[in-house]
Amino acid sequence: MPNITYYDLRHVTGQITHIDIDNGVFESAGTTFFNKAVLRVISNTGWGILQIDNYQPCTGRKFDELLQEACKLSAITQEQVRLGDVSRGVLAVPAMKEDPRSVSIEEKSAILAEIEKGAIHPSVVNRRANYIERVEQVAFSDSSGNEYAYEMCRSGFNVLAVASRNGNTQMGYEREHSIHGFNLRQHRDLGKKAADIAVALLDAKGAHGGKMKAILDPELAGVFAHEAVGHASEGDLIQEGNSVLKGKTGQKIGNDLLTIVDDPSIHEFGFDPVDSEGVAVCRTEIIKNGIVNAFLHNRESLAAIGNGVAGHARGMPGEPPLVRMSNTFIEAGDATDPEIFEECKNGIFLKGSRGGQVDPGRGVFQFNAEYGYLVVNGECTGMVRDVSLSGEILTTLHNIALCGNKRVMSPGYCGKGGQSVPVSDGAPTILLCDAVVGGSGMD
Amino acid sequence: MRWWAAVEWIDQLLREGQKSVDEVEVFYVQGRSISADLKQKKINLASASEDCGLGIRTIHKGRIGSSSTNDPAHWKECLDAAIASGHLATSLPWEGLPGAQDISQTPLTFDPSMKVEPASALALLEQMLAGAEEHAADVTAGSAGLSTATVTLANSRGAYYTDSHTGVSLSLEAIHGQSTGYEFDHSSFIDKVDPFHVGERATFFAHESAEGKDVTTGDYDILLSPLAYGELLGSVFIPALNGRNVHAGRSRFAECMGKPVADPLISMYDDPFLPGASGSVTWDAEGMPTRRIDFIRDGVLEAFAYDLKTAYRYGKTSTASAVRGGYGGSPGIGHHNFIVDGKRGDVTDERVIYVHSVVGAHTANPMSGEFSVEISNAFWMENGEFQEPIRTAMLSGNVFTMHNEIGGLSHESRAIGSLILPSVKINKQRIIGK
Numbered sequence: 014m015p016n017i018t019y020y021d022l023r024h025v026t027g028q029i030t031h032i033d034i035d036n037g038v039f040e041s042a043g044t045t046f047f048n049k050a051v052l053r054v055i056s057n058t059g060w061g062i063l064q065i066d067n068y069q070p071c072t073g074r075k076f077d078e079l080l081q082e083a084c085k086l087s088a089i090t091q092e093q094v095r096l097g098d099v100s101r102g103v104l105a106v107p108a109m110k111e112d113p114r115s116v117s118i119e120e121k122s123a124i125l126a127e128i129e130k131g132a133i134h135p136s137v138v139n140r141r142a143n144y145i146e147r148v149e150q151v152a153f154s155d156s157s158g159n160e161y162a163y164e165m166c167r168s169g170f171n172v173l174a175v176a177s178r179n180g181n182t183q184m185g186y187e188r189e190h191s192i193h194g195f196n197l198r199q200h201r202d203l204g205k206k207a208a209d210i211a212v213a214l215l216d217a218k219g220a221h222g223g224k225m226k227a228i229l230d231p232e233l234a235g236v237f238a239h240e241a242v243g244h245a246s247e248g249d250l251i252q253e254g255n256s257v258l259k260g261k262t263g264q265k266i267g268n269d270l271l272t273i274v275d276d277p278s279i280h281e282f283g284f285d286p287v288d289s290e291g292v293a294v295c296r297t298e299i300i301k302n303g304i305v306n307a308f309l310h311n312r313e314s315l316a317a318i319g320n321g322v323a324g325h326a327r328g329m330p331g332e333p334p335l336v337r338m339s340n341t342f343i344e345a346g347d348a349t350d351p352e353i354f355e356e357c358k359n360g361i362f363l364k365g366s367r368g369g370q371v372d373p374g375r376g377v378f379q380f381n382a383e384y385g386y387l388v389v390n391g392e393c394t395g396m397v398r399d400v401s402l403s404g405e406i407l408t409t410l411h412n413i414a415l416c417g418n419k420r421v422m423s424p425g426y427c428g429k430g431g432q433s434v435p436v437s438d439g440a441p442t443i444l445l446c447d448a449v450v451g452g453s454g455m456d
Numbered sequence: 457m458r459w460w461a462a463v464e465w466i467d468q469l470l471r472e473g474q475k476s477v478d479e480v481e482v483f484y485v486q487g488r489s490i491s492a493d494l495k496q497k498k499i500n501l502a503s504a505s506e507d508c509g510l511g512i513r514t515i516h517k518g519r520i521g522s523s524s525t526n527d528p529a530h531w532k533e534c535l536d537a538a539i540a541s542g543h544l545a546t547s548l549p550w551e552g553l554p555g556a557q558d559i560s561q562t563p564l565t566f567d568p569s570m571k572v573e574p575a576s577a578l579a580l581l582e583q584m585l586a587g588a589e590e591h592a593a594d595v596t597a598g599s600a601g602l603s604t605a606t607v608t609l610a611n612s613r614g615a616y617y618t619d620s621h622t623g624v625s626l627s628l629e630a631i632h633g634q635s636t637g638y639e640f641d642h643s644s645f646i647d648k649v650d651p652f653h654v655g656e657r658a659t660f661f662a663h664e665s666a667e668g669k670d671v672t673t674g675d676y677d678i679l680l681s682p683l684a685y686g687e688l689l690g691s692v693f694i695p696a697l698n699g700r701n702v703h704a705g706r707s708r709f710a711e712c713m714g715k716p717v718a719d720p721l722i723s724m725y726d727d728p729f730l731p732g733a734s735g736s737v738t739w740d741a742e743g744m745p746t747r748r749i750d751f752i753r754d755g756v757l758e759a760f761a762y763d764l765k766t767a768y769r770y771g772k773t774s775t776a777s778a779v780r781g782g783y784g785g786s787p788g789i790g791h792h793n794f795i796v797d798g799k800r801g802d803v804t805d806e807r808v809i810y811v812h813s814v815v816g817a818h819t820a821n822p823m824s825g826e827f828s829v830e831i832s833n834a835f836w837m838e839n840g841e842f843q844e845p846i847r848t849a850m851l852s853g854n855v856f857t858m859h860n861e862i863g864g865l866s867h868e869s870r871a872i873g874s875l876i877l878p879s880v881k882i883n884k885q886r887i888i889g890k
Contacts, residue, residue, distance in 0.1 A: 036704055038548065043541025045784055046525040046534065059498075064505035067527040082504070086490075089574045092498035122544060138705030175706055175823055182708055182823040219826065222673065222852055222888035253495055255596040255631060333503060370816045372832060374596065374629075374636040377848055379830040381819030399821050401828035403850050449890055451828025451850040 017056050019096060020080060021155035023289055024050040024068055025330035030113075032122050032144040034129045042122060049331025054083035059090025064331050070152075097315030099323045102293035103161045104278060104286040109194030113146045113168045116195050121146075124197040125170060131204025132174040136212045138182075139175040142204065144168075144197070145190075149330065159291045167192055167282070167435055169424065172204045176211035183217075183398065185210030186367075186383065190424040190435070192284055214384055217396035220452030226360030226388075227402065227448035228353055231421035233366045233382050235438030237402075237445075238343045239427070240369040240378040242273050245406055246299045246307075247336040248314025248321065250373050257376035257406050258305055262320050267303035267410030270346050274298050275309055277324065277339035281437040282424030285327065289334035294324040303410070311336050329432045338427060343440035346416025353415050353444050354391045361450060362386045362393055363400055368425075376406040379451075401451040412448070417441030469512070469531050470612045476539050477516035479553050480612045483741065484510045484528070485783045487605030492577035494598035494628075497585055502574050507605070509783035512538040518547035520765065524784040549768045554743045555613040564729070564736035565644035566620040572602045580651045584628050587655025593632035593662035600651070601625045615743040622646075623734065626654050630662040635845075637661030637833065638813070642871070644734045661812060661833045668834075668847030671809070675884045677863060678851065679808045679837060685880050686872035687817035689796070692825050692855040694875075697724075697751050698789045699762040699777075703770045708825065708856055712757045718859035720755040721798040726777070728792035735794075735874040741787040744776035749791075763789050795876045796865075802840075803864040803881040810837040811851065825856035828888075850888040858882050 025047075032042040050068035054061045061083035071079075113121070121144055129142035146168040154160045169190025176183050185207035189200050229237060242258075250256040258266075277285040277294040285294050290312055298306050308318070311326035314336055328334035354362075362385055369380025381401045386393040422439035466482050473480030487507040492499050509526040512534050521542025525534040570576070580600035588595050603623045610616045626649055627640035639657035641649045680688070696707040703710075709717060718724075728737055728746035740746055742764050751759050761777035766789060779790030804810075812833035820827035834846040863881035870877060 032544070037546075039544055039546040041520065041522060041541065041786055042544035043521060043523055044537050045523050046527070046530070046537070048525075048527055060501035060503075062501055062503035064503060064507075066505070066507050066509065086502040086504055086574055089492060089502050089578045090499045092495055092500045094500065118544060141704075141706075177705065180708075180711075184821070184823045220828075222828070222850065222886060224890075249495075253596040253629075254594060255629060255636070257634060331505075333501070367819045367821075368816075369819065370830075372636055372815055372830075374631045375634055375832070377815065377830055377832075379816035379819070379828075379850075381816065381828070399824065399826040399828070401816065401819060401850070401852075403815075403828075403830045403848075405848065449850065449888065451852045451888055 017054055017080060017084065019055040019156050020053060021153065021291065022050060022052045023328065024070065024152045025149050027147065027149040030118065030146040032125050034126055034142045036140055039122065042118060047330060051328065051331050051333055052079055052083055053333060054080055054087055055094055056084040056087040059087060059092045059094045061085065061087030062333050066331065094313055095316040096312040097323055099312055100293040101159060103163065104294065106163055106165055106286050107193065107280045109166065111195040113166060113195040121197065128172055128197065128201055128204040131202060132172060132208040134208045134212055136176045136178055136215065137174050137208050138177045141173045142170060144170045153291045155291055161287050161291060163286045165192065169196060172207050174208040174211040176215050178215050181215055183211050183214035190282055192280065192282060210384065213396060214398045217384060217398040220397045220400040220450055222450055222452040224447050224449055226357045227445045227450065228357050228360065228362040228388065229443050229445060230364045231440050231442055232423040233363050234343060234440030234443045235423055236366040236369050236380050238273050238440055239338060239341050239438045240371045240380050241404060241406055241409060242299055243275060243338045243341045244371045245373040246309050248308045248310035248318060249336045251308055252314045252317045255374040257373065261305045264305050265303050266305055266407055267300055268413050269303050270416050271300055271303045271410055271413050272298060272344040273300040274344060275325065275338050275341045279340050281340040281422045283339035283436040285339055288324045288326045289328040290326040292324040292326065295322060297321055309336055309338065327434050329434065332432050335430050335432065337429060337434055338436055340422065340437045342420060342422060342438065343416060343443065345418055345420040345441040348415040348417050350417060350442060353417060353442055354388065356415055357388050357444055358391055360388045361397065361400065362388050377403065378406065379403040399452065403449050403451065412446045413443055414446050415444040417443065465528060465531055466610050469535060470610060473514060473535055474612050477514040477542065479515040481513040481553055482510060482610045483780060483783055484608040485605060487603060488572055489601060489603035490572050490574055490577055491599060491601035492574065492581055494581060494595065497595050499581060502577065510534065511783040511785065513786055514538045514542050515550055516542055518550040519543065519545040520786065521545060522786045551768050553611045553613045554615055556615050557745055559617065559745050560738050561617060561619065563620045564738065565622065565734055567622045567645040570602060570604065570622045570624065570646045572604050576602050580626055583651035584626060584655035587652035588628060588630060588659045590656045591659035591663040593630040593637060593659035596629045596631050598628040609743050611743060617739050617743060619737065624649050626651055628655050628658040630658040632662040632666050635662050635666035637665065642734065645732060648732060664842060665833045665845045668845035671846050671849050671887055671889045673889045674887060676887050677806065677808045677881065677883050678885045679803055679810045679879055679881050681812045681879050682870040682872050682877040683813050684811045686875045686877050687814055688820065688827065688855050690875060691817050692820050692822050694794060695822060697760055699760040699772065700766045700789055702760050703766065706823065708823065709757055715757060716755045717757045718752055718755045719862035721862050721865065722752060722755055722859060723797045724752040725750045725795055726791045726793060727795055730793045733793040733876060734871065735792040737792055740776040741778040741780040744774050744778065746776040746792060749775050761789050761791060763787060791874060793874060793876055796878065798865050800867045800878065801864045803866050803879060804837050804840050807836060807838040808881060809846065809887065810835045810842065814851065820855060825854045827855060828852040848890055852886045852888060858885065
């Protein structure tokens with residue numbers, strides 16, 4: 014056996030249940046099954062990694078053969094990988110209020126259909142609702158004797174309404190996902206909400222591009238934190254030299270009132286009982302009172318660059334873990350909503366998000382609001398649609414003028430390296446000065 | 457598992473399924489891949505995967521069920537789950553899966569010379585790094601991957617096809633100061649990728665984009681590279697040609713058949729037989745013989761894409777556009793090699809803003825087509841020469857209406873995934889400076 018200095022194995026089995034309703038038609042519904050594992054070995058230099066479909070747990074000679082196979086891969090690596098010292102421990106998975114598995118698929122389908130029907134409106138030409146429920150049984154072991162196992166269930170739904178009038182087509186989109194159990198019953202009104210937004214957007218105007226004051230609702234401000242700071246603080250990118258935050262520890266890049274945190278331990282959609290390297294999870298304050306404070310790490314990036322804690326490694330089943338965000342948020346401040354609107358006076362109030370993207374090396378990010386309202390003399394007036402914002406990591410954070418006093422988290426998924434993991438983003442309502450708003454709207 | 461070993465359980469599955477439902481379809485994938493990743497200039501990890509999975513679709517009295525698993529030994533449970541899933545589906549018009557047809561089974565995307573081995577990935581990375589030395593920028597990350605897969609489709613009407621694919625993909629990221637560059641390449645054939653060029657372009661864009669100047673807000677003629685054009689086209693325009701979106705009310709083109717939807721210079725078509733293209737295939741994911749589809753000819757909308765389910769439902773004919781993203785789920789409507797074509801010319805004889813890529817294309821409104829994205833590696837360009845770089849700006853517009861403002865198509869095209877695209881000059885687009 015070659016000189017193996019470390020190995021770990023993460024085995025995930027599970028099932029995915031889905032329901033898809035399109036304009037009242039049950040397009041598909043049912044359950045699929047998966048069984049995937051990833052075996053990582055460090056032998057002399059870097060990682061040799063085996064991704065195994067349909068893994069059958071084994072020991073002795075059979076497991077040694079897998080280790081040897083991974084070692085052969087490791088043989089072409091050149092970088093000397095070292096792993097940082099870490100804390101261990103597994104958090105309990107919070108009990109679900111209602112286990113989705115205890116609800117028949119017929120009942121789930123009936124409630125989803127009710128939500129979808131809620132979007133019926135004379136101007137709505139298409140309604141679509143999807144339910145997704147993912148149960149994972151995770152087992153981890155490593156060459157240091159660490160072992161853990163847990164089961165997690167994530168479930169939720171999306172509802173889309175498309176409104177159309179005279180060639181103008183707009184959409185409203187609502188979603189709710191949770192680790193706390195079956196969540197359809199308490200959100201039966203979201204189909205109607207999606208339809209109302211889609212119909213209202215038919216009369217909304219396109220935004221004018223340019224610099225202005227922008228009030229971001231908690232969902233959009235959460236995406237802002239995720240794109241503007243979260244990705245650039247990922248230790249693997251810092252290690253590669255592909256983040257503008259490299260070498261910025263201790264430097265002030267934002268207003269005093271700005272604290273941005275990633276915390277996989279809180280019971281939001283990005284919760285992990287333990288990370289994908291078997292490391293205990295905990296809160297990391299990335300930006301503290303406007304100053305770059307710590308980075309997000311896996312064991313490798315922690316050993317390479319320090320400043321922060323590991324416990325931020327996450328991988329899809331069968332995929333090598335990467336440094337990822339989990340629950341990322343801007344801490345609440347003390348401003349009330351009326352104070353924020355009064356301070357804004359004239360600008361734009363933006364709500365919801367269709368996501369965003371960042372180039373962390375260049376330090377430039379973009380994110381998008383689902384809709385918004387022009388703010389005139391501190392009051393919301395006309396509705397606007399298709400508003401994007403862009404900014405630069407090292408300057409835009411100075412422009413956060415006020416943080417509201419109530420933080421709200423929103424669930425979602427984040428992509429990196431071809432892997433999508435559940436996350437949540439959150440913030441209070443914030444006021445951003447000199448926001449660069451994209452739009453080609455004309456009077 | 458060799459494919460003839462798979463036959464036994466596939467035949468058993470089809471026989472078993474027919475005891476309960478009208479029709480059964482099995483899609484089975486076996487594959488192997490190798491990849492190696494750089495962290496800066498050193499290989500940090502090498503990985504290998506052995507993939508397998510089967511997807512089952514059952515149809516009974518117009519109700520379609522599906523399930524999947526990556527454990528072929530448990531095909532019976534998977535079949536039961538597919539049949540149970542069908543009970544929940546709404547009954548829709550259905551006229552049957554295709555039977556056995558005389559379709560060429562000569563693989564169009566298989567390179568027998570491709571060696572899916574760590575040494576192959578190592579050689580590709582070394583060539584990329586050699587190319588990266590051409591310009592003064594630091595490599596931050598890179599990857600080289602090779603794969604081979606065999607796909608089998610069988611159904612209870614007697615269709616039984618196998619196809620083999622190979623693939624190679626490369627990418628490199630670089631940085632110079634606070635200026636980043638990224639380049640990639642992919643193909644089904646090992647000698648069709650140019651790792652040296654990938655490395656050279658990544659450091660070129662990182663180095664040459666540094667010290668960019670700002671641009672004032674206004675309307676400018678822009679030149680979208682195939683990558684930037686593909687990012688916008690793929691997230692908005694192509695889904696509007698999907699027959700299901702058209703009939704469900706999710707396409708802006710629903711009432712546009714036979715009407716002009718783009719500049720007469722533009723044609724768009726799916727050519728599943730294009731030699732060397734990575735999407736080339738003789739049968740679609742439902743076993744229908746593929747054919748060319750002319751979606752837009754000289755600016756006029758002529759066709760939408762259909763799979764069997766959508767075609768039966770709306771009284772249309774399948775265009776053999778069924779695709780699968782993997783073995784899981786049901787097939788959906790897609791394309792094989794989506795090509796934008798038209799009269800080619802010199803697109804930089806007048807000064808334009810060249811946009812190499814964009815940040816945030818996926819946030820475009822898929823219904824209305826409106827978008828505002830950050831531009832990356834943008835330059836002023838004239839007579840084919842990159843001139844001064846642009847530091848940062850947003851590009852705002854509408855993916856649909858910008859096709860009426862086409863100023864020209866470049867001579868060369870490039871594959872961006874399954875899209876084969878030229879650089880496209882678009883007149884008078886809104887740029888928001890900072």
